[in-house]
Amino acid sequence: MTMNATLQAVLAAMASFAVISLLICFFYFICRTASRNRRRDPESRPRTRAIRTVPNLDTSTSFISVAESQLFDPSLIRIEMSDLVNATRNFSTDLIIGDGGFGLVYKATLPSGVTVAVKKLGADAFQGYREFRAEMETLGKIRHENIVQFFGYCATGIDRILIYEFIEKGSLDQWLYDMSSANNETSSLRFPLSWSTRIKIIRGVAKGLAFMHNLDTPIIHRDIKASNVLLDADFEAHIADFGLARRIDGSHSHVSTQVAGTMGYMPPEYFYGAALATVTGDVYSFGTLMFEVATSRRPSWPIIVEEEEEDKEKKRTKEIRLVEWATKKVSQNQEMKIVDARMPKEDLKENEVLEFFKIATFCTTEMPKLRPTMNEVVQLLNRIQDEATS
Template identity: 40%
Template sequence: MAGNRDLSNKLAEKTAVFGFKLWVVICVAVCFFIILILFFLSIWVVSRKKFRMLATVEKLHSTASIPADSKEIREVKVDTVNRSSGGSVILTITDNTVDGTAEKVMVRVGVSRKVSLSGDKCSSKGNSDEVVENRSLLQDLGAKLIPHSGLSVEEQEERACAPESNGIYPVISSGELSTDDVHFGWGHWFTLRDLQIATNGFSKSNVLGEGGYGIVYKGRLENGTMVAVKSLLNNMGQAEREFRVEVEAIGRVRHKNLVRFLGYCVEGTHRMLVYEYVDNGNLEQWLHESSNSLTWEKRMKIIIGTAKALAYLHEALEPKVVHRDIKASNILIDSQWNAKVSDFGLAKLLGAGKSHVTTRVMGTFGYVAPEYANTGLLNEKSDVYSFGVLVLETITGRDPVDYARPAEEVNLVDWLKVMVGNRRSVEVVDPNLNEKPSPKVLKRVLLIALRCVDPESEKRPKMGHVVHMLESEDFPYRDARALLSS
């Protein structure tokens, strides 16, 4: 009891601090200490939030590192940045190839979507500073624009400004888009909200097709442009890989017979690709599902258009692009019956000096070249084989492999060789074709197709030669027996 009284008396004693009692001073000190702790804690929490927000923004504006099996898309390093007189930015890019060598190319980026030509110079309203600030995204996506063979840097720059050049296409867009957009030469960077509005909230009624890769939606942009939005399924990194491959393969090219790439969406885990909308279905639908048969002239126009697209991918680009999945359902058709090669999710790039790449065997059964199926060695001749099968399918209206038919007719290529060898070519034409082609024209196209499906890949023609043969009336027939015996 006496001890408690002494403690109470001591706490009640006045101190030198403004005459406050001791217990008051102790309480004030404790409260001050608690407030100090809370103050520093709040500073730490705020700084932590800012750090997380910055990390989130960086994640939205750049994609994750390329997985080991990302179809060999290589990192591109931006070395220097120079400004051209036209207001755009010239990047010096080092491309480190698989074999350890390095190639440097000059690339013009940051050109406005509203490009006007004046003499030999191009003008731009774009903000080139935005391009420089977004070099990391350009680097992440593996941007590579390759100079046209034999041209000087100045000529390359002129071609970069030209809207219909066959060499470099630094800007591809969907129409009159704002110059405030973040851009770096591959079309428009759409937000998730943009595409939600365009597709009516990704409505089921807007679905054009779906598969293992994801879902394709029909959409309408604010400027009225009809588009196809390919939403990739984020399945164990597959969306990331396919997104990079498809942008790398088709983001830098432009051709009448390639479906046009308009832009992309990279937001959170969402990976979406935006293409022109092709409104007349695909070749598979017209051959196997439609009650209205394609005329011979329309079939030939589609075949030649597809051949021209492949010739461009194989022979006009560096590195060349091997599509790896040429089939009827990937040949879209517009209202003028022009072929539009689509779906570059399996594409491979084949650099200069490389005869082939080794990769997992992927593609569609019946269209895959035998040497690729057996060894995994892939080059452009694999596409040539697939094209040959496509031509035979277009002529006959039959699937490449059809187990509903008699055993000798299951494999389309083998059956065609037997029929042509027995001089029964006229019997293979699609029975739904109202007006049959002349025997001479039919034989010419069949022999071209059979050259494309030669089991020895080195004997298959290049796609540029295939285009020439299809458009020429003087195709030589002397090799017919050799083709049929192989």
């Protein structure tokens, strides 16, 4: 009996050990499988690693990373989302005053009583973060009378919002082409800009660019065009939209992996495979803008012209861009024939028009090294102004 009891005890112990061992193996297998699934499932990863395309950016909370916050000028105001929601009536479509490539712009009045323009960047996380960073690195750190003033920002979750001064008369593009109304608050029609006002606007843009290009760390805008020039109550120009702008090193160039800008305004070297974006690219875009302001013709729209064939009896038509068309007209001394026909003739002086087109042609020289600096352009435009007032 004693032997049988002992044997039974041993067998029971062995069975218990086997069961415990199986249970341990089972739980080990379950834990290991769960661990593998967590590694495969991106939703189970820590939030700090959830976004790979936007480093140091946490979209799950109102957190702003240390790396991102270092871009901000301490003088800039961080505005709460609740204030912006109230100021824009929850981003009402009735308050939209602009629709840029990176998001919608709303007119809003902050609790302080200041009227501002609020740009809510698009839902694309990478695009929104890239423009937000560009604005902070450039516009958020500079002040100039011909550059739109940047007031503050809001960064909450995935939302990135930029707040600027409100410029009363809207964009230059609207004043060149949209004669329907001055703004949403008045029924008065826009009038064609006078020659003196057009020169004033161009001088303002030139001064703003010259300031940017001559900073200790120069800034290239890379998207100078009529819709990115805002006009205040006195028709002073303010350069806006720095979403493509970049700070550049001492060589005055920026290595770019893709062409940036707007068709019609981009310099020809961008289409020849140039990897560098330079201040001379801004100069070319500015010269294109000069032609546009004088003629009220869009650089991105083709112009149909007639050409004589070899027998001189037949003619053919072809499409060319504004710069090529205007440059050819200048070479034929036809400047006065291509200025905006709607323009009041009272202050339109031929000598000023000729000098204006000469400067525009200089800026749009095909060889980048032959283009003037923006400082030189300002000096040339000042001569027109001086002659007009003398």
